[in-house]
Amino acid sequence: MIPELGHISLIIAFVLAIGLTVIPFWGSFRTNVAAMNLAPSLAVGILVFTATAFGLLATSFLQDDFSVAVVAANSNSLLPPIFKFSALWGNHEGSLLLWVLILSTWMTAVAFLCRVLPLTMIARVLSVMGLIAVGFLAFSLLTSNPFERLLPxxxxxxxxxxxxxxxxGLIIHPPLLYMGYVGLSVPFAFAIAALIGGRLDASWARWSRPWTNVAWGFLTLGIMLGSWWAYYELGWGGWWFWDPVENASFMPWLMGTALVHSLAVTEKRGVFRSWTVLLAIFAFSLSLLGTFLVRSGVLTSVHAFAADPERGLFILVFLALVVGGSLLLYALRAPAVASRVxxxxxxxESLLMVNNLVFTVAATIVLLGTLFxxxxxxxxxxxxxxxxxxxxxxxxxxxxLLMPFMSIGPISRWRQDSPRRWLHELLVPAIAMAALAPLLSMMLFDFNLWVALAVLLAGWVTLGVLRDVWRRLAVGGSGGLQWQRLSPSFLGMTFAHIGFAAxxxxxxxxxxxxxxxxxxMTEGQSAELGGYRFEMTHISQEPGANYVADQATFVVSYDDKIIATLVPEKRRYLASGQxxxxxxxxxxxLRDxxxxxxxxxxERAWAVRLQYKPMVRWLWIGAFLIGFGALLTSLDRRYRVQVVSGQEPSPVKGQGLGFAR
Amino acid sequence: MHPLRKQRLYGVSLIVLLSSAAIGLVAFALRDNINLFYPPSEVAAGNAPADRNIRLGGMVVEGSIERSETSLATQFLVTDYEASVSVRYTGILPDLFAEGQGVVAEGRLNASRELIATQILAKHDENYMPPEVAAALEGKSSAPADSLLP
Known part of the structure; x- marks a missing residue:
C-alpha cells in the first residue's frame, strides 16, 4: 500500500507541475492576476507531494519492504538503519526522486523569498522551474519508477x-551536490524569465545573485565531500581523478564560478548583461549534461547505477530541448537586453572579464576532454x-594564469583604474611574497620549484585579499577599526579567495x-616512508555489523616516538560477498x-600501500572555505532590502552611475 | 578610435589570444594523452601500436592469475573468447579484480606482445560491466557502439 501511495503522490506532483508550467505562464501574458497568483501555491503543492513520495519510499526502505524493486536491489535487513535511509539515493531511481525533491524545495524557497518581486516575473520564473520539474517527474515516472514492485x-x-x-560521506554528498546542481536552475529560470520579458537590468542581477551564490556554494561543498569520500573510501588515496563523473559536476562549477563573478559586474555596473544570461544558461545546461552523463550509463563509473538506453535517450532529448530552446530564445531576445555602458x-570590469574567460575556457576544455x-x-x-x-x-x-589577477581584482576600481595605484596598493604584498616563497617552501619540505611558485601565487592572492580587508577596516583614518565595513558579501569573497589559494x-x-x-608485509615487518616508520604488529579478523573484516595493526613512529596506531581493514560484506x-x-x-x-x-602476508600525503587536508579546508564564503554572501543586507512590487529598487549609493541606460 | 570600439577591440583580442593559447595547450595535451581501447583479439592480430599507451579490456581467464610469493608482481590472461593477451602488473589490484570477471588494463605492449600495465581497472560492483568490455565481448569491437544511443 505504501509504495502505491508514493506512486500516486508522484503522479499528483507531476500534474501540479504541468499546471505550474502552463497556468501562471499564460497568466503572465494575459496579465491575469489570479492565474499568476497560483504559481506559489502550485510550487508548494509540488513540494508537499514529492516530499510525501520521498517519505513513503524512505519508509519502504526502513521497513525492509523487499517487494519494492529499488529496496530489494539496494538494501538488506542487516544494513544499519542510517544506511537504509541513505540507500534511498544510492541508486538511480531514488536519486532522481531526491533531485525532484530538491528542485521543488528550491521552487518553494523562490516562491516565499521572492514575494517582493513583480508578479509577472515570479510567475515566469516559477513556470520555467515548473517545466524543469515536469521533465524530471516524467523521467522518473516513465522510465525509472522508484515504486516498482516485485510481485509476486x-x-x-x-x-x-x-x-x-x-x-x-554518502549520506550528505549527493544531497549537497544536488542542491548545487538543481540550484543552478534558479538563475537559469531568472535568465529565461528576463529574456521573455525583455527586462534585464541591475535589479534582475540583484535578484538572481544570492540564489546563484548559494547554489554555487552548495555545489562547491558537494564536490569537496565527493573528493574527500573518494580519498578515504575508494581506498587508494587519490583526491581527484578527472573521472567523467567528477567532470560532470566540475563543469557546472567552473561555469558557475564565471557566472558568480559576471553577475557581480552586472549588478554593480549593468554591463556584461547578455553575457551573464548566456552563462546562466550554460551553467544549468552543464548541470543537465552532467545528469545525462551520470544517469544514462554511457560512462564507466561508480555513479553509473544502471545502463538503460531508454533513460539516456530521454535525458538527451530533454537536454536538447532545454539547451536548444533557451539558446534560441537568447538569440531572439539578447540584442534587446544588451548593455551600453x-x-x-x-x-x-576587465579583470572580472579575465576571470570569466579563464573559467569558461577551463569549462570548455574539461567538456572537450569528457565528451571526446x-x-x-x-x-x-x-x-x-x-x-x-x-x-x-x-x-x-x-x-x-588566473592567480596573478586574483589579487588585483578585489582592490581595483570599477570603470577606471590605474596600474600605478595597483602597484602602490600591492607593492608590499608582492615584495613580501617574493621573499617568503622560497623560504616557506624550503622550511616545510625540500625545495621544489613548483611548490615555491604555488606558495608565491597562493601567498600573493591571500596577502592581496588581506590588504583589502585592512584597507576597509582602517578607512577614515580616525584610528578605530571600522568592523561594520566588512559586509557579509565582502567577507564571503575574502573567505572564498583565501580558500581558493589554500x-x-x-x-x-x-x-x-x-x-x-x-x-x-608480514607480521613484525616494518617499512620507512617520508621519515616515518610503519610496523605491522599483528593481523586479525573481526566481525562487523554486516561484514567480516581482516585487520592489520600498524604502529607508526617518528624518531622512535610512537605517533599513532592505525588499523586498515579488508571487509567482506555478507550479503553481496563484495x-x-x-x-x-x-x-x-601538514600531512596525512x-x-x-x-x-x-x-601465508600471513598482505600487499600493503603506505602513503605520505603532505597538506592534503588543505584541499578540503580550502574548498570548504569557498563554499562557506559563497553561502555567507547571501546574508548580505542589500539582498534583504524590501522591494515594493513593480517598482525599481534604488541603486546602491555611490554605484548608481551608469545604471540602466 | 571611439572608446567603445577600442574597448571591444581589446576584449576581442584578449579572447582570441586566450582561446588560441587554450587550443594550443589542448592540441599539445591530446597528442599523447589519449589511449585507444583494444580487445584482446585485435592485440593478438597485431593491430595495436607498441609505442604508446593503450587500454585492453576483456575477461580475466579462470586459473590464469599467477602471483609472485615475494613481491607484488602479478601476471594474468585477458580474453574476449577469441584470443588472449598476457598482462603483467606490479602493485595492488582493485578489490573487484577476480578470475572470470571483466577488467580494463592500461599500459604498453612489450616486444613479446604482453601488456605491461600501469593501471588495472575493475568493475565497481558485482553486477556492473564496463561498457567497453561488454562491447568487446560481443565480438564486434569496431562495430558502432550502441552505448550512447539505443
Whole structure:
C-alpha cells in the first residue's frame, strides 16, 4: 500500500507541475492576476507531494519492504538503519526522486523569498522551474519508477547497498551536490524569465545573485565531500581523478564560478548583461549534461547505477530541448537586453572579464576532454579514453594564469583604474611574497620549484585579499577599526579567495611531495616512508555489523616516538560477498599518513600501500572555505532590502552611475 | 578610435589570444594523452601500436592469475573468447579484480606482445560491466557502439 501511495503522490506532483508550467505562464501574458497568483501555491503543492513520495519510499526502505524493486536491489535487513535511509539515493531511481525533491524545495524557497518581486516575473520564473520539474517527474515516472514492485516474486532479503556507498560521506554528498546542481536552475529560470520579458537590468542581477551564490556554494561543498569520500573510501588515496563523473559536476562549477563573478559586474555596473544570461544558461545546461552523463550509463563509473538506453535517450532529448530552446530564445531576445555602458581597459570590469574567460575556457576544455571519447565512440571512430595528463596539462597553466589577477581584482576600481595605484596598493604584498616563497617552501619540505611558485601565487592572492580587508577596516583614518565595513558579501569573497589559494597550495604540495610505496608485509615487518616508520604488529579478523573484516595493526613512529596506531581493514560484506578496502588514516594539518590493505599474499602476508600525503587536508579546508564564503554572501543586507512590487529598487549609493541606460 | 570600439577591440583580442593559447595547450595535451581501447583479439592480430599507451579490456581467464610469493608482481590472461593477451602488473589490484570477471588494463605492449600495465581497472560492483568490455565481448569491437544511443 505504501509504495502505491508514493506512486500516486508522484503522479499528483507531476500534474501540479504541468499546471505550474502552463497556468501562471499564460497568466503572465494575459496579465491575469489570479492565474499568476497560483504559481506559489502550485510550487508548494509540488513540494508537499514529492516530499510525501520521498517519505513513503524512505519508509519502504526502513521497513525492509523487499517487494519494492529499488529496496530489494539496494538494501538488506542487516544494513544499519542510517544506511537504509541513505540507500534511498544510492541508486538511480531514488536519486532522481531526491533531485525532484530538491528542485521543488528550491521552487518553494523562490516562491516565499521572492514575494517582493513583480508578479509577472515570479510567475515566469516559477513556470520555467515548473517545466524543469515536469521533465524530471516524467523521467522518473516513465522510465525509472522508484515504486516498482516485485510481485509476486518478492525476494526474502535485499541484495545490499554497494559497500562503497555504506559511508557517512554518502549520506550528505549527493544531497549537497544536488542542491548545487538543481540550484543552478534558479538563475537559469531568472535568465529565461528576463529574456521573455525583455527586462534585464541591475535589479534582475540583484535578484538572481544570492540564489546563484548559494547554489554555487552548495555545489562547491558537494564536490569537496565527493573528493574527500573518494580519498578515504575508494581506498587508494587519490583526491581527484578527472573521472567523467567528477567532470560532470566540475563543469557546472567552473561555469558557475564565471557566472558568480559576471553577475557581480552586472549588478554593480549593468554591463556584461547578455553575457551573464548566456552563462546562466550554460551553467544549468552543464548541470543537465552532467545528469545525462551520470544517469544514462554511457560512462564507466561508480555513479553509473544502471545502463538503460531508454533513460539516456530521454535525458538527451530533454537536454536538447532545454539547451536548444533557451539558446534560441537568447538569440531572439539578447540584442534587446544588451548593455551600453563604457569602461576603461584598466578597470575591475576587465579583470572580472579575465576571470570569466579563464573559467569558461577551463569549462570548455574539461567538456572537450569528457565528451571526446563519447563522440568518437558514437561515430565509431574508435574507443578512446582521455586521462588525467590531458586535463592537468591544460588546466594547471590556466589556473596559474588566473592567480596573478586574483589579487588585483578585489582592490581595483570599477570603470577606471590605474596600474600605478595597483602597484602602490600591492607593492608590499608582492615584495613580501617574493621573499617568503622560497623560504616557506624550503622550511616545510625540500625545495621544489613548483611548490615555491604555488606558495608565491597562493601567498600573493591571500596577502592581496588581506590588504583589502585592512584597507576597509582602517578607512577614515580616525584610528578605530571600522568592523561594520566588512559586509557579509565582502567577507564571503575574502573567505572564498583565501580558500581558493589554500586549494591551489594543497594540490601542488600533495602532487609534488607525496610519497607512496606498495609492498608485501608480514607480521613484525616494518617499512620507512617520508621519515616515518610503519610496523605491522599483528593481523586479525573481526566481525562487523554486516561484514567480516581482516585487520592489520600498524604502529607508526617518528624518531622512535610512537605517533599513532592505525588499523586498515579488508571487509567482506555478507550479503553481496563484495570485498572493500577500508583505509586507515592519521590525519594532520601538514600531512596525512595513509595505509591501505591490498590482497593477502601467501601465508600471513598482505600487499600493503603506505602513503605520505603532505597538506592534503588543505584541499578540503580550502574548498570548504569557498563554499562557506559563497553561502555567507547571501546574508548580505542589500539582498534583504524590501522591494515594493513593480517598482525599481534604488541603486546602491555611490554605484548608481551608469545604471540602466 | 571611439572608446567603445577600442574597448571591444581589446576584449576581442584578449579572447582570441586566450582561446588560441587554450587550443594550443589542448592540441599539445591530446597528442599523447589519449589511449585507444583494444580487445584482446585485435592485440593478438597485431593491430595495436607498441609505442604508446593503450587500454585492453576483456575477461580475466579462470586459473590464469599467477602471483609472485615475494613481491607484488602479478601476471594474468585477458580474453574476449577469441584470443588472449598476457598482462603483467606490479602493485595492488582493485578489490573487484577476480578470475572470470571483466577488467580494463592500461599500459604498453612489450616486444613479446604482453601488456605491461600501469593501471588495472575493475568493475565497481558485482553486477556492473564496463561498457567497453561488454562491447568487446560481443565480438564486434569496431562495430558502432550502441552505448550512447539505443
Amino acid at each position: 516474486n518478492t525476494p526474502l532479503d535485499g541484495s545490499d547497498l554497494n559497500p562503497l556507498l555504506q559511508d557517512p 563604457e569602461y576603461n581597459v584598466i578597470s575591475r 571519447p563519447l563522440v568518437m565512440d558514437a561515430f565509431s571512430l574508435g574507443k578512446y579514453s582521455v586521462g588525467p595528463p590531458y586535463f592537468n596539462a591544460v588546466f594547471v597553466p590556466l589556473m596559474a 586549494v591551489v597550495l594543497g594540490a601542488v604540495v600533495v602532487t609534488q611531495h607525496s610519497e607512496e610505496q606498495d609492498l608485501r 570485498v572493500m578496502t577500508e583505509a586507515a588514516i592519521d590525519a594532520g594539518i 599518513l595513509y595505509i591501505a590493505l591490498g590482497e593477502p599474499i601467501g
